[in-house]
Amino acid sequence: MNPVKIQLADCIQCGECASACLYNAIYMDEYPVIDQSHCLLCKSCINSCPLGLISIEETATNEDAPCCSEAQGIWVLAEFRDGLIAPVTYELLGAARRLSDISSEEVSVILIGASCKGHEESLIAAGANHIYIAESSYLADRLEEMISEILVEMVGKFRPNILLIGASHWGRGVSARTASILHTGLTADCTQLEIAPSSKRLLQIRPAFGGNLLATIETPLHRPQMASVRPRVMTPAKLDHERVGRITKYDVRHLVTNNRVELLAEEVMASCSSVTDASVLIAGGKGMQSKENVRLLYKLADLLGGKVAASRAAVEAGWLPYECQVGQTGQTVKPLLYIACGISGQVQHTVAMSEAQTIIAINNDPYAPIFQYADYGIIGNISEILPALIQELQGKAEITELC
Ligand SMILES: Cc1cc2nc3c(=O)[nH]c(=O)nc-3n(C[C@H](O)[C@H](O)[C@H](O)COP(=O)(O)OP(=O)(O)OC[C@H]3O[C@@H](n4cnc5c(N)ncnc54)[C@H](O)[C@@H]3O)c2cc1C
Structure with missing residues (x-):
């Protein structure tokens, strides 16, 4: 029941209450009608009525409005x-x-x-x-x-x-x-x-x-x-x-049937969906130091069957596309393995990757915050660690092929 009451018997159908309603909750159907799904008991209609025909139960608060209570x-x-x-x-x-x-x-x-x-x-x-x-x-x-x-x-x-x-x-x-x-x-x-x-x-x-x-x-x-x-x-x-x-x-x-918009074509960007779906992500940050070094990320991702992701700083440097960005203003990811390479671990980044099952961080600063999230940490220079990892994995792949 709406606690707003209108004495319709004396109403002169002036429509002032409908115009005064801030939430379009009163419309005129000869006489004023209250749309309960919109009425918030804001009381703006009460003062609008020139004959003072609108009242509201005194104890009623906004939360008693039917749109909330029902x-x-x-x-x-x-x-x-x-x-x-x-x-x-x-x-x-x-x-x-x-x-x-x-x-x-x-x-x-x-x-x-x-x-x-x-x-x-x-x-x-x-x-x-x-x-x-x-x-x-x-x-x-x-x-x-x-x-x-x-x-x-x-x-x-x-x-x-x-x-x-x-x-x-x-x-x-x-x-x-x-x-x-x-x-x-x-x-x-x-x-x-x-x-x-x-x-x-x-x-x-x-x-x-x-x-x-x-x-x-x-x-x-x-x-x-x-x-x-x-x-x-x-x-x-x-x-x-x-x-x-x-x-x-x-x-x-x-x-x-009365649609104003028509979809003419749809194009899916190849790289777009990949970071959220990947179970292995090799993510690069500003610590990658150059666009050339980013190829190391792709190489490692290839060897581990994963995809490349990025921090915002790496995207802003133009090294990786925005679609790869992980973080508050990028994608949220939950892979089985997340390798953070040269990423400091600011909250805007970690908020979107800290749920990864296993996190490995590679950073030359032993105090980098990313280590607080990492299951395994490697302290060192990216340009030494990544080639060594790649070489190790390539060696393993060759041995597996020989077997
Ligand atoms: C509103 C807002 C939204 C944001 N959204 C995002 C977002 O979606 N995603 C995101 O990532 N960020 C986001 N940011 C930015 C965020 O705050 C950080 O600035 C950003 O994550 C830093 O990226 P980074 O770790 O790559 O760079 P840096 O913070 O510059 O860190 C580089 C790291 O690399 C290490 N390093 C340097 N050289 C080497 C080397 N040779 N070898 C090994 N390590 C090295 C350094 O010790 C350092 O820890 C946002 C910020 C704001 C304010």
Whole structure:
């Protein structure tokens, strides 16, 4: 029940309340109508009425607004591309399941795309209680504008409390559009998600001020509470094939045909996806000293079946492309092996690689912070250590070939 009351019997239909509403929560349908999903009890309508016909329960606070108090459920927007569910969806489901264990709210996955059936079983096994499928051949191009429009309509209808989206290139676009249309907050690139013990609000935790401190952000007055999380930051949900869930088809025919954007072509850069998917990364920093030395990284990567990554300083020096950059403003990685060559280990870099299973650091400064993260450290000059390592590995490869 909305605590805002309008005495419609005496209303002169002047529309002043609708014009005064800061959140477009009042519209005129002959008489004023309150859209509860937008009303935040801001009270701006009360003073606007020339006849003083609008009142609000005195004890009501903003958090009693129906858009907050009636919101229920944790939603995960599935990232569906090339016929597959992207791993970040399962990582978000792992987080959603954990949040749900605290708040006892149901976890739903929103699956929007063309020919996206066939994944329901694995999504339920990963923790979804409910899957909404919005399917149409018009959605094959995954246009952000169209996906957001569908999501906004669904949020308006079902009022979720929390909405989690992967912070991939696609997810960043969709989440920002959706949050702005819904007039709600969005915390991008969260590294932790928790539920506040007393208020039960979502605590959206992310590095701030260049990664020097962790900020905890709350969305007290708007719903859904939206957060995006980069791929590989959260641990994927453990599959439990005994789990059962519900599936609801959501009709989007009325939304998908009037699109303003047409995708003419799509080009995937060859080097782009490789660092996040690689299980071995050989990363070079400013300590590589020159572009010529970077070939040592490629040589070592070849021998170990890995890819080359970079610190921002190496990218800014023009030695390696931005697509290779690991860090706060680059990619987040979680390989089995990360060899940091001539990288000092500033927090903006380590925040995105410290979860690697094994880290080896090579640096000529024994006090370089990277050694605090390393499982193995080699103190020495890159131009001596890397050729020696390469020679050793080449020797091994030759011996293996001979055997
Ligand atoms: C908002 C913001 C976002 C940022 N985002 C990122 C990001 O996404 N990724 C990122 O990496 N950085 C990022 N940075 C930059 C970050 O703070 C560091 O400046 C950067 O990571 C340093 O790169 P580096 O370690 O290669 O260079 P340096 O800090 O210059 O370190 C070079 C290291 O190489 C060692 N060295 C030198 N010569 C040799 C040699 N011959 N042999 C062996 N070792 C040698 C040195 O001892 C030193 O430890 C960001 C900064 C800000 C403010």
